[in-house]
Amino acid sequence: MSRESHAPFKQKKLNKLAKSLPAVSELRTGLTLVVGHYGELIHLVHYVMVKELSMAAANLPVPMPDCSSVLCVQSGPLRQLEQLHGLRVQLGFSAPPFEKCQFVDRVASCALDWTNPASVSIVCRLNIVKDGGCVVLQQPAGQNPDFEGLLHLRRAAEKYKARIILFCPAVADEAKFSGVANELFVAAPCEPNPGFDEGFVVSCPELASPLSPASGKVLCCVRLGEDGLKTEITPFVADDLKTRLMAILKADEWSLEKIGKLVGLNKSNVSRKLRMVSGAVPDDWDDAMLDEWIEACDLDPIDDDSDDDDDGDEGDDLNDLDRANPVAPVGRNERNTRNKAGLTLRKQR
Structure with missing residues (x-):
């Protein structure tokens, strides 16, 4: 039996194994650090994490536990805390999902470093x-x-079986702190899906797997409405919108040829890009939403009257090995002329 005959079965086994990886236990007791370059999005990351914690939801890479209460402590000058209070109201921290949350503002000359001895003693006495x-x-x-x-x-935190979550938007090297915390999350800005204002990826390095590049990652998209912040948390597919769109269309039962015609690749390149990617069709997916995605990806809609044999590959993929170089047809007279020339040379020898 040839090697190629084993490929589909092997791929099927890998997919099953990759799908089994996300089943993990809830957030551990102890210290949790949320690190990464997300300084400009700190309030949005904070909102999403606290909301998921308050609702004991399982949308993040690690499921949140059922806590009886959550205390959020902020520090800084009075005027800064007043602005922060107004921002919390605007984002919707007073909404029902945050019923378990208490917010305490501690006035100080500057924001407290929660890891210096004086601040640590304050936390431990709570x-x-x-x-x-x-x-x-x-x-x-x-x-x-x-x-x-x-x-x-x-x-x-370990002594009292409590949980202390510390947001550290200035920490870029997560490996440096991975051995200090009981749990570690990495937040990084990302291009949001169409229809949202901002996006970021939350990942748990402990769950990373070469069998599933998206394992331990979620994409969080947010938009600010009149009644607060609206969030959408989905499994991570890719950083670029085009690959996310391809995954959605594949889940929507589009053929690889049709997807390739839309994005400008042939079907084998589409297959490669989606080999370890699993997508889902968003709620309320329709033609209008598809048009919104196509516009956001800067693509041209498919012309239904176009030639189906044209795969639309623009040659922007270095892995494109599926096209053979065209060979110009040779006419009968040209072949006869070449043969006669060869015979004449041999006779002369």
């Missing part, structure tokens, strides 16, 4: 920590946490 609850803190912009302070926070 009743919610001693009762095994959850505290959400935020490091000042541009300030890295202190290792010794992180260890003290971790020990306190």
Whole structure:
């Protein structure tokens, strides 16, 4: 039996294994760090994480636990805290999903570094920590946490079986802090899906797998409406919109040829790009939403009257090995002329 005959069965086994990876246990007790370059999106990342925590949802890479209460502590000058309060109202922190949340603003000359000894002692004395609850803190912009302070926070949370979540938007090297925290999330800005204002990816490096590049990652898209922030959390597919659109169309039972005609690739390149990608059709998917995606990807709609044999490959993929170089047909008279020339040369020899 040839090697090619085993390929479909092997791919089927890999897909089953990849689908089994996301089943993980809930957020551990102890210290959780949310690191990455997301300083400009800190309030949006904070909103999504706190909302999922308050609802004990399982939309993030690691399911959130069912906490009786969540305490969010902010610090800084009075005027800054007043602005922050107004922003929380605008984002919708007073909505029903946040019923479990309490918000405490601590006035100080500047935002507190929650890993210095004085701040650590404040956190460790909180009743919610001693009762095994959850505290959400935020490091000042541009300030890295202190290792010794992180260890003290971790020990306190482990002692009382509590959870302390610290947002660190200035930490770029997650590997440097991976051994300090009980849980680690990485947040990074990303192009949002059409119809949303901002987007970011939340990943858990511990769940990364070569069998599934999207394992342990989710895409969070948000838009601000009149009644607060609207969020959409979906499994991560790709950073670029075009690949996300291809995955949606494949899930919508489009043929590879038709997808390739839309995006300018042949079907084998489409197959390669979607080999380890699993997409889903969004809710309320219709022609209008498809047109919105096509416009966002800067593509031209498919002309139904166009030649079906034209795969539309513009040659922008280096892996395109599916086309053989065309060979010009040779006429009978030209072949006879070549043969006669060859015989004449042989006779002369």
